[in-house]
Amino acid sequence: MSDKHATLRRSITLVMTLAALSGATFLGTYHLGQFTVAAAYCIAIVGLNIVVGTAGQVSLAQGAFFAIGAYAIAIFRIRYGVPFPLGLLAAGLVTSVVGFVAGLPALRLRGHYLAIVTLGLAVAVLPIANRWSSLTGGGAGLNLGQVSVPAGVAMSPEQYLYIWAMVLAAAAIVIAWRVVRSPLGIAMSAVRDNEIAAMGMGVDLRWIKTGAFAASAFFGGVGGGVFALSVGFVAPENFLPTLSLLLLVGIIIGGSGFVPGSILGALFVQFVPDYAAALNKHLAGVFFGAAIILFIRFMPEGPLKALPALFGTRHWLFFKRRGT
Amino acid sequence: MPEGLVQVILDGSASGTIYAAVALALVLVYKSSGIVNFAQGEMGMFCTFITWWLNQQGLGLLTAIASGLSIAFVLGVLTERLFIRPVARFGEFPAVLTTLGLFLVFNELAPWLWGPENRAFPSLFGAGVLAIGKARVSTESVGTLVVMIAAVSVFFFVLHHTKIGLGMRAAAANAVSSSLSGVPAPQMFMLGWGLATTLATLAGVLIAPRLFLDASLMLGVIIYAFAAAALGGFTSLLGAVVGGLVIGLAETLASNYVDFIGSDLKILVPLTVLLVVLLVRPTGLFAKSAERAV
Numbered sequence: 296m297s298d299k300h301a302t303l304r305r306s307i308t309l310v311m312t313l314a315a316l317s318g319a320t321f322l323g324t325y326h327l328g329q330f331t332v333a334a335a336y337c338i339a340i341v342g343l344n345i346v347v348g349t350a351g352q353v354s355l356a357q358g359a360f361f362a363i364g365a366y367a368i369a370i371f372r373i374r375y376g377v378p379f380p381l382g383l384l385a386a387g388l389v390t391s392v393v394g395f396v397a398g399l400p401a402l403r404l405r406g407h408y409l410a411i412v413t414l415g416l417a418v419a420v421l422p423i424a425n426r427w428s429s430l431t432g433g434g435a436g437l438n439l440g441q442v443s444v445p446a447g448v449a450m451s452p453e454q455y456l457y458i459w460a461m462v463l464a465a466a467a468i469v470i471a472w473r474v475v476r477s478p479l480g481i482a483m484s485a486v487r488d489n490e491i492a493a494m495g496m497g498v499d500l501r502w503i504k505t506g507a508f509a510a511s512a513f514f515g516g517v518g519g520g521v522f523a524l525s526v527g528f529v530a531p532e533n534f535l536p537t538l539s540l541l542l543l544v545g546i547i548i549g550g551s552g553f554v555p556g557s558i559l560g561a562l563f564v565q566f567v568p569d570y571a572a573a574l575n576k577h578l579a580g581v582f583f584g585a586a587i588i589l590f591i592r593f594m595p596e597g598p599l600k601a602l603p604a605l606f607g608t609r610h611w612l613f614f615k616r617r618g619t
Numbered sequence: 620m621p622e623g624l625v626q627v628i629l630d631g632s633a634s635g636t637i638y639a640a641v642a643l644a645l646v647l648v649y650k651s652s653g654i655v656n657f658a659q660g661e662m663g664m665f666c667t668f669i670t671w672w673l674n675q676q677g678l679g680l681l682t683a684i685a686s687g688l689s690i691a692f693v694l695g696v697l698t699e700r701l702f703i704r705p706v707a708r709f710g711e712f713p714a715v716l717t718t719l720g721l722f723l724v725f726n727e728l729a730p731w732l733w734g735p736e737n738r739a740f741p742s743l744f745g746a747g748v749l750a751i752g753k754a755r756v757s758t759e760s761v762g763t764l765v766v767m768i769a770a771v772s773v774f775f776f777v778l779h780h781t782k783i784g785l786g787m788r789a790a791a792a793n794a795v796s797s798s799l800s801g802v803p804a805p806q807m808f809m810l811g812w813g814l815a816t817t818l819a820t821l822a823g824v825l826i827a828p829r830l831f832l833d834a835s836l837m838l839g840v841i842i843y844a845f846a847a848a849a850l851g852g853f854t855s856l857l858g859a860v861v862g863g864l865v866i867g868l869a870e871t872l873a874s875n876y877v878d879f880i881g882s883d884l885k886i887l888v889p890l891t892v893l894l895v896v897l898l899v900r901p902t903g904l905f906a907k908s909a910e911r912a913v
Contacts, residue, residue, distance in 0.1 A: 351712070353712065353715060355719075400894065400897065400898060403897070403898055404897055404898075406711050406712070406715070407654065407655035407711065407715055407853075408849070408897055410655070410657070410715060411655065411845045411849070411893065411897075412893065412894060412897060414657075414842075414845075415842060415845075415890040415893060415894070418838070418842055418886060418890070419886065419887060419890055422883050422884055422886055422887070423884075423887075425883060426883055426884055536838065537723065537726065540719055540722065540723055543716070543719065544723075547716065575731055576730075576735075577727040577728075577730045577731035577735070578727070578731060579727070580723050580724075580726060580727025581723070581724050581727045581728050581731060583720075583723050583727075584720045584721065584722065584723030584724030584725075584726075584727065585720070585724060586720070587716060587717070587719060587720030587723065588702060588717050588720040588721065588724070591706055591713045591716050591717050591720065592702075592705055592706055592717070595709070595713060
């Protein structure tokens with residue numbers, strides 16, 4: 296019976312991917328940009344889901360990784376003229392090196408200590424970007440311009456980037472979802488649930504923790520890169536420390552540890568502010584904060600899992616039943 | 620000793636006492652509820668806004684501050700009861716996330732209610748300058764130093780020489796045993812949150828004249844306070860105070876005498892201290908040996 300569900304899951308994935316891609320044909324330029332940024336958030340939230348949701352390491356550094364990825368692609372494009380798909384890969388790799396180093400404190404620190412140190416990273420990005428102006432353009436930022444569409448492809452730059460963003464987001468989800476369910480992911484969950492017991496079972500904490508940080512930073516960097524390409528401009532004020540918290544909202548809305556939920560989380564993070572801003576610019580933040588508090592209190596696994604349970608159905612759609 | 624140095628040391632100590640107050644608030648909450656309150660600074664900022672608003676409504680500055688501090692106490696008590704206690708039993712992770720949610724709520728509630736502009740906050744001590752020997756220091760720094768030392772002394776006196784302080788320490792040390800001995804532990808936790816928020820608000824009121832009042836008032840301060848609290852291993856009240864002073868002095872000395880750091884990179888000073896302390900001695904410089912359970 297798990298076969299039937301696997302087919303259903305695949306069909307859902309296919310339909311959603313096709314629906315997302317077809318958006319390129321009917322969305323206007325403004326909405327294309329918005330959905331591209333939503334895909335950028337989605338990729339970053341997928342990464343955060345690996346380190347927080349699966350490995351259980353509280354990271355508030357995802358906003359910093361997002362920023363590093365955005366600056367990396369801007370610098371690669373402006374200084375070296377790297378084509379943007381290659382630039383995205385490079386941005387992800389550079390960021391994952393930073394993520395690996397940022398993961399080192401996780402070997403000694405746990406829980407709130409790790410949250411504080413990673414928050415420190417998120418806070419430090421702003422003054423460093425401002426000061427290191429020879430590389431980052433300082434407060435004035437860096438201008439990337441539009442992406443170039445290869446000859447023979449009849450698309451606007453926005454459409455072309457949108458397609459790339461959707462494909463990358465889908466790839467991120469599929470890769471992360473597979474990793475989470477692989478033996479590696481199970482080892483990560485073991486570290487989350489009980490470090491000492493996991494160690495006793497032969498899990499090497501050093502590799503799992505730094506690896507989880509490096510992987511989450513890779514996705515964070517690629518997400519930041521897509522963001523920079525879509526906005527066409529990178530400046531310190533895009534990466535306030537609260538960005539890390541917004542991405543955290545994303546995993547809580549989607550369900551911590553449930554990778555496909557990142558789609559819902561990203562849509563929430565990208566579009567709720569727009570509607571809330573119609574009333575007041577700051578209402579969105581209040582709303583996000585309230586969402587964290589309420590979801591943690593009443594639906595700690597996220598609405599995607601809590602709602603089916605409310606109606607008495609198992610979440611068979613997402614999980615193979617064990618032992619059948 | 621050059622006059623400039625005296626001034627820098629006094630300014631550094633004044634900042635240090637502010638970090639110490641917020642660090643004390645963090646330690647107080649950590650000792651009672653076992654969680655780090657990421658929203659502590661923002662709660663202080665929010666109540667500083669209330670104080671400012673009361674002052675704008677025509678209340679005298681001292682009355683406004685007294686009311687602001689009382690409101691802060693109630694806010695702290697209610698936050699513990701309504702938001703923290705229901706999730707605390709699920710462990711540290713949900714509680715930390717809840718405080719991050721509170722952080723966002725207060726951080727955005729203030730500009731929503733009062734607008735995003737910078738507000739000039741009146742100083743309790745005027746804008747005068749005192750001459751100590753040849754050195755010239757602002758009454759602001761001296762006043763902050765005096766008020767904060769007084770507040771921290773009162774706080775320590777209450778905690779160590781009154782019955783209610785004994786109850787708080789007992790509840791923090793072991794909630795179950797102290798309940799069995801007749802200490803109302805849940806009320807003690809609420810009291811801890813109330814006092815912590817009052818301290819954070821006092822810090823906000825004293826620092827607001829220097830930094831101007833807006834939603835980011837405490838963003839920097841909370842990082843310094845984290846570093847200060849970590850120096851004390853998050854469990855030592857004395858360690859938090861000493862840590863606050865050390866961080867305040869280090870920051871002011873570094874930004875005045877190290878060209879590379881200057882005023883824009885001084886946030887890296889507490890971050891470096893924090894990282895080094897946590898990596899070398901995660902239990903802090905003052906903490907007794909920690910135990911670990913499976």
